[in-house]
Amino acid sequence: MLTDIEIAENCKMKDIREIAKKLSLDEDRIEMYGKYKAKINLDKTEPKSKLVLVTAINPTAGGEGKTTVSIGLADGMSKLGKKVCLALREPSLGPVFGIKGGAAGGGYAQVVPMSDINLHFTGDLHAITAANNLLCAMIDNHILRGNALKIKEVYFRRCMDMNDRALRNLTINCEAGLMKGCASFQRQEGFEITAASEVMAILCLSRNLADLKRRIGNIVVGIDVDGGYVRASQLNAQGAMATLLKDAIKPNLVQTLEGTPAIVHGGPFANIAHGCNSVSATYAAMTLADYTVTEAGFGADLGAEKFLDTKCRVAGIQPDCVVVVATVRALKLHGGADKAQLSVENMSALRAGLPNLLKHVENIKKVFNKPVVVAMNRFATDTKAETDEVLTACKKSGAKAVFTDVFLKGGEGGKELAEAVITACAKKSKLRFAYNLKDGIVKKIEDIVKNVYGGDGAEFTETALRKVNEIESKGIKGLPVIIAKTQYSLSDDATKLARPSGFKIHVRDIIYKGGAEFIVAVAGEIMLMPGLGKVPGAEHIDVDENGKITGLS
Numbered sequence: 001m002l003t004d005i006e007i008a009e010n011c012k013m014k015d016i017r018e019i020a021k022k023l024s025l026d027e028d029r030i031e032m033y034g035k036y037k038a039k040i041n042l043d044k045t046e047p048k049s050k051l052v053l054v055t056a057i058n059p060t061a062g063g064e065g066k067t068t069v070s071i072g073l074a075d076g077m078s079k080l081g082k083k084v085c086l087a088l089r090e091p092s093l094g095p096v097f098g099i100k101g102g103a104a105g106g107g108y109a110q111v112v113p114m115s116d117i118n119l120h121f122t123g124d125l126h127a128i129t130a131a132n133n134l135l136c137a138m139i140d141n142h143i144l145r146g147n148a149l150k151i152k153e154v155y156f157r158r159c160m161d162m163n164d165r166a167l168r169n170l171t172i173n174c175e176a177g178l179m180k181g182c183a184s185f186q187r188q189e190g191f192e193i194t195a196a197s198e199v200m201a202i203l204c205l206s207r208n209l210a211d212l213k214r215r216i217g218n219i220v221v222g223i224d225v226d227g228g229y230v231r232a233s234q235l236n237a238q239g240a241m242a243t244l245l246k247d248a249i250k251p252n253l254v255q256t257l258e259g260t261p262a263i264v265h266g267g268p269f270a271n272i273a274h275g276c277n278s279v280s281a282t283y284a285a286m287t288l289a290d291y292t293v294t295e296a297g298f299g300a301d302l303g304a305e306k307f308l309d310t311k312c313r314v315a316g317i318q319p320d321c322v323v324v325v326a327t328v329r330a331l332k333l334h335g336g337a338d339k340a341q342l343s344v345e346n347m348s349a350l351r352a353g354l355p356n357l358l359k360h361v362e363n364i365k366k367v368f369n370k371p372v373v374v375a376m377n378r379f380a381t382d383t384k385a386e387t388d389e390v391l392t393a394c395k396k397s398g399a400k401a402v403f404t405d406v407f408l409k410g411g412e413g414g415k416e417l418a419e420a421v422i423t424a425c426a427k428k429s430k431l432r433f434a435y436n437l438k439d440g441i442v443k444k445i446e447d448i449v450k451n452v453y454g455g456d457g458a459e460f461t462e463t464a465l466r467k468v469n470e471i472e473s474k475g476i477k478g479l480p481v482i483i484a485k486t487q488y489s490l491s492d493d494a495t496k497l498a499r500p501s502g503f504k505i506h507v508r509d510i511i512y513k514g515g516a517e518f519i520v521a522v523a524g525e526i527m528l529m530p531g532l533g534k535v536p537g538a539e540h541i542d543v544d545e546n547g548k549i550t551g552l553s
Contacts, residue, residue: 008114023288039250047286050425053319054295055304062329065377072109072406074293075258076414085289086262089277092195094163097538101553107407127248131241132199154222159197165531167191192528196272201516204266204278213242219515251281270297271487274306279315298487300360310480318431321424328382334498343381355499369432371424374401444481453490458505467510485523492524
């Protein structure tokens, strides 16, 4: 069987101008990056299409295939004669060379050029990294040269687009040397991964370049000696940073293996960031197509919750249907099955793991008031008894379940799912939210835990409560909350699988993102700078003397 990259490289791609025509985009509306990639330029957007959000159960080592299903669903809709456009996130180099791998789909449901998308693509993430670190350099330069703003503590951190645990905690030393009027300083700091940076969030939530520059100016870089926030605009950093991002804010147009238009733009993680592609990309897709298929990272407790509670509020949009992706294998892992025995029928493990899927379905239907379709990625080892068990359980929960073959058959394997989604999109529904924006920070966090995770609330460290008081005492209110926690469980404990109960989320830190305009609650042992695994993917990736890449997935 061919590998993902072999399938992708055997694909005969269409000229990107031909893909643009499918969206009624003239050549003067695109900036070509070679033959198969382009930036989109739209003077204005008018989002009008049906919007389909693809999410998933809590991830396992068995894999769920959310991006693969998103791509196969769009190709299936295209085969049914619908004008459809994908709106996906960009991969980050950390996971590509780490454990998770790339984010271009798999099998015969991929976006291409696969290697470009998974590697440097159009340089968006590098531009975000550069803009972020420019601000850090300007902060340190300001302090060194007299510190006129009287910055007492620096909050804003450097970033890079690679998993590197050695950068989590650092000591910054700045020696004045022979410069007259400058002072030496030392402080503790650390890096975040670019996908979790505030600049990434800002790029993805900004409606246009002017909004981007406004948000950058509002970044809180630290506090002064009087306890007041110091913002990037006080350092006059927003102009230069926006200049670095002027091309990165434009959505990227590519295609699927079957020639369906795909906009791939923005790449925040969902476990430590807000997990959604850019507002500008979603607006573009919803303007240019009749159906837009988008995704949110990791499980529905993270990506979908943040998409619905944060992105939908910011962008003024809502999905017409939500697709929850799962596999029999993953559900068996949630039920305690041995990873080495997933090909063996195990009804007891499946029944024990099904509550995880059903909790996510319940949340979408009852908390957020949206129609749900369950997409089960089919494996050859799934038995009839197992598939029947899933279909029956989903039917009882009020959600239609469809077993798909998009990995092996592409759009043809996604047609049944596409038909179910089109039917669900025809139903009228009004989005509800998991919490009230007017409530305090603590109440919003506890509402997410109770309403979405199924827990009993939250416990806060002294540091977290001090940060809450600091933020609210300055009159900052009405902002969405982003919870950073493990993706593997509904709780903040990665070992609590399926549908745990009787737990509380442990919030150890609170971060105010003034430019992104949301509050981050850091829970459990989640790290803002991931590390590489015991056997990172980088060990298996290679390129020969002719430039042919192997091992990329």
